[in-house]
Every structure is written in C-alpha cells, then in structure tokens.
Amino acid sequence: xxxxxxxxxxxxxxxxxxxxxxxxxxxxxxxxxxxxxxxxxxxxxxxxxxxxxxxxxxxxxxxxxxxxxxxxxxxxxxxxxxxxxxxxxxxxxxxxxxxxxxxxxxxxxxxxxxxxxxxxxxxxxxxxxxxxxxxxxxxxxxxxxxxxxxxxxxxxxxxxxxxxxxxxxxxxxxxxxxxxxxxxxxxxxxxxxxxxxxxxxxxxxxxxxxxxxxxxxxxxxxxxxxxxxxxxxxxxxxxxxxxxxxxxxxxxxxxxxxxxxxxxxxxxxxxxxxxxxxxxxxxxxxxxxxxxxxxxxxxxxxxx
Numbered sequence: 001x002x003x004x005x006x007x008x009x010x011x012x013x014x015x016x017x018x019x020x021x022x023x024x025x026x027x028x029x030x031x032x033x034x035x036x037x038x039x040x041x042x043x044x045x046x047x048x049x050x051x052x053x054x055x056x057x058x059x060x061x062x063x064x065x066x067x068x069x070x071x072x073x074x075x076x077x078x079x080x081x082x083x084x085x086x087x088x089x090x091x092x093x094x095x096x097x098x099x100x101x102x103x104x105x106x107x108x109x110x111x112x113x114x115x116x117x118x119x120x121x122x123x124x125x126x127x128x129x130x131x132x133x134x135x136x137x138x139x140x141x142x143x144x145x146x147x148x149x150x151x152x153x154x155x156x157x158x159x160x161x162x163x164x165x166x167x168x169x170x171x172x173x174x175x176x177x178x179x180x181x182x183x184x185x186x187x188x189x190x191x192x193x194x195x196x197x198x199x200x201x202x203x204x205x206x207x208x209x210x211x212x213x214x215x216x217x218x219x220x221x222x223x224x225x226x227x228x229x230x231x232x233x234x235x236x237x238x239x240x241x242x243x244x245x246x247x248x249x250x251x252x253x254x255x256x257x258x259x260x261x262x263x264x265x266x267x268x269x270x271x272x273x274x275x276x277x278x279x280x281x282x283x284x285x286x287x288x289x290x291x292x293x294x295x296x297x298x299x300x301x302x303x304x
Contacts, residue, residue, distance in 0.1 A: 051299045056129035056292040058120070064261035066290045067117065069133040069252060071270040072097070075146040078275040091275045094146050100273070100282055101154050104132060107283075111156035113187040114227045114250050121262040129292040134158040135252065135270065137191060137229055139166060144177045148186065161191035161229040164213040175220055182221045189227035190214050190248075198242075199234040206239055210246045226250070240266045258287035 058065060073090035075097045081088040092100075104111070110128035117133070119125035134151070136143050139162040151158050160181060166172040173181075182188045190213045192198065198206050210228070217225040226249040230239070233254025243251055243266055250265045257269030271285045 049300065049302065053297050053299075055295045055297070057295060058127040058129065058131065058290050059293040060120075060123050060126060062290075063263075064259055065120075065127070065131075066258050066288055067112070067127075067131045067133060067260055068258045068286045069135055069260075069268060069270040071252075071254065071272050072134070072136045072147070073138055074140055075136075075142045075150075076140075081276075088276070089274045092273055093275070094142075094150070097147065098150050099279065101150055101156060103279060103282070105154050105156075109286075111151075111154075111158065113157045113159050114189070115187065116157075117260070118249065121265075130289055132286070135161060135229065137161045138163055138195070139173045139178070139191070141171055141173055144173045144181065148181055151186070152184065155185075157185050157187065159187045159189055159227065161189050162213075162217060163191045163193070163195045163231075164216045165194045178217075179221060187227065188217055188221050188225060189229065190217055190225055191229050192231055195231045197232065197234050198230060198239045199236045203238055203242065206242045207246060210242055210248065214246060214248070228252075230254070235267075 072092060074087070074092070075094055076091055078091045078093050079087040107130070109130040109132045111134055112127060112131045113133060116125065116127060116131070120127050134156060136147055136158060139160060143160055147158070160178075162173070162178060167178065168174050178188060190210070192209045193213045193216075194209075196205070196209050198209065201209070214225055224247075226247060228243060228248045228251040230251060230253055235251070235253065240251070248266075250268060252268045252270050254272065255267070255269045256271065258271060260268050271287070273282065273285075277285075
C-alpha cells in the first residue's frame with residue numbers, strides 16, 4: 001500500500017513548470033527512486049533499476065486552448081520594403097525561417113496540424129506540451145524547395161494552403177510536389193481555386209470556388225481535404241455557411257490571436273510572421289503557453 005501511495009504521489013506532479021522528460025539520473029529523481037525502492041511491498045533487489053519519466057501534455061476536457069497558428073507566405077530572400085512593401089511583409093528569409101524553427105525546437109514547442117486539433121477537441125487524442133501549428137499560404141515554389149526541407153530537418157508537421165489553379169505554374173509547386181509533401185507530414189489544405197476575394201463574390205461563385213478546389217485536391221492526394229484559409233483573410237457569414245455546406249471543418253483568418261475552440265473553428269486566428277521581425281518579437285507573438293499536465297511513468301528493470 002505504501003508503494004502504491006508513493007506512485008500516486010509521483011503522478012501528482014502537474015505543477016512542475018519546465019519538465020519535459022526526465023529520468024532517475026538527476027538528484028531529485030535519485031531520491032524518488034530510493035523512496036520507491038524502500039516502499040516496495042516485498043523489497044526490491046539492488047540490481048533492479050528504477051527509471052522515472054515525466055511527459056508534459058495538454059489533457060482532455062478544455063473547451064478552448066492556446067495554440068499559436070503561425071502564418072507564413074514566402075520563404076525567400078526578403079525584398080526591399082521601399083520597392084516591394086507587400087512582398088516584404090509576406091517574406092521571411094530562409095535563414096530567419098531556420099532560426100525560428102530552431103528556436104521552437106530548442107524551447108520545447110511541438111508542431112501539430114489540424115488533424116491533431118480535431119482529435120483533441122473530439123476527446124480522442126491529447127496534445128503535446130507547447131503545441132504550435134505552422135501554416136504556409138499560397139503554395140509558392142519555396143514551400144517545397146526551402147520550407148519543406150527545413151521542416152523535415154526538425155521533424156515538424158505543417159499545413160500548406162494550396163491555390164489549385166496556380167499548381168504547376170512557374171512560381172508555384174507542382175502536383176507531384178504536393179503529393180510528396182502530403183505523404184511526408186505536410187497537411188494539404190485549400191486556399192480556393194484562384195485566390196478569390198470570397199467576401200465580394202456571389203453565393204454561387206463562393207460555392208464553386210470552395211467545392212472545386214476541395215475536389216481537385218482530394219483527387220490529387222487521395223483523401224479528404226477539410227481545412228481552409230480565407231484568401232487575404234476576407235470572409236463573411238455567407239462564406240462561412242458555404243464552407244459548412246461544402247464539407248470543410250476548419251478555416252483560418254488573418255485576425256491576430258492564439259486561443260481557439262471547436263466552436264469558433266471557422267474563424268480561427270493566426271500569428272502573422274513577416275519580414276524583418278526580431279526573434280524577441282517572434283517569441284512574444286506566440287502568446288501565453290497552455291498550462292500542461294505532467295504524466296509520470298515509473299519503470300523497473302535489470303540494472304547495468
């Protein structure tokens with residue numbers, strides 16, 4: 001009974017602030033191992049080793065959670081702000097993108113996608129500590145040549161919003177590249193047929209844009225495509241209704257924010273990442289971290 005009580009005590013460590021994974025190698029864990037060994041009901045042979053691991057996660061049951069959804073466009077050399085202001089705002093240099101991904105990995109962030117968020121809100125899968133969604137809009141060629149290799153090097157998931165009529169054009173990804181990324185951790189999502197302003201479009205044309213791009217992508221990748229980004233962030237209630245009736249499950253805007261719920265999944269906010277921002281600004285824009293739970297597992301086995 002005392003041994004079980006000690007184990008329960010180990011499971012009540014949800015307030016540990018910065019633990020991701022640990023073993024019995026630290027002084028605190030060594031003390032815990034000594035306690036568990038002493039409280040074992042029939043004793044424990046000295047040659048048996050005890051390892052204690054802590055895993056931080058976002059537990060089930062929260063109706064809204066803080067998950068930054070990062071918004072990227074071009075990953076390329078940043079053009080002059082004087083000559084191309086829009087291009088400047090939409091561009092992040094390859095070096096900065098690598099630095100940002102490295103910062104996320106070093107600081108314990110875990111890249112998830114919308115399938116993970118769907119599963120969390122459905123109560124079928126927990127989220128890792130410090131979840132972040134990395135999205136890239138429009139399907140420029142540097143999505144494949146620059147962003148994709150960097151994401152792979154960190155084993156990061158991401159979401160690519162594809163404008164279907166642009167696929168195969170000179171500045172954009174090809175169909176084969178879309179399929180390759182889809183098979184390798186990049187979730188493919190829709191960004192309309194031709195980047196139309198849906199808020200200024202007739203109901204028929206809105207439905208056509210949404211349905212046509214969805215069907216084209218689904219035939220290409222061979223599975224449902226149910227996530228969407230509003231071109232230039234423009235939408236209205238008519239567009240949201242059309243998304244629902246054409247089978248989409250989420251949509252992201254360009255409004256700022258990091259807190260999301262299942263109820264507001266057609267107007268999820270994002271964190272714009274643009275040219276010229278410092279790493280300090282990047283870190284601040286991620287918003288507050290969701291409070292995690294620490295799950296502790298205790299294993300015994302033969303010593304060395």
